[in-house]
Amino acid sequence: MQANMPEGMALRSFNYRAISPMYCQQDLQLNGRWMQTASQSSGANKQLADIARQCELWATNNEGGISMKGVATLVPLA
Numbered sequence: 001m002q003a004n005m006p007e008g009m010a011l012r013s014f015n016y017r018a019i020s021p022m023y024c025q026q027d028l029q030l031n032g033r034w035m036q037t038a039s040q041s042s043g044a045n046k047q048l049a050d051i052a053r054q055c056e057l058w059a060t061n062n063e064g065g066i067s068m069k070g071v072a073t074l075v076p077l078a
Contacts, residue, residue, distance in 0.1 A: 004032075009053065009074040016070030020061065027062040035071075051076055 035054040059068040
């Protein structure tokens with residue numbers, strides 16, 4: 001994620017959850033995609049959404065099943 005972080009942004013929070021076991025010596029794939037933009041957001045967190053960006057992250061095991069899921073929230077550097 002560090003290599004693809006937008007310029008001028010810093011990690012604010014990272015939440016993750018284990019979905020299924022992963023084992024040593026087995027292949028895994030790390031994936032990610034940017035979630036909706038601030039202009040598409042609404043609700044109580046609109047002020048934070050106006051400046052924050054979120055990235056959905058997940059890891060798949062050697063059989064292609066999801067093993068870990070997470071969300072990283074980025075905010076502009078102060």
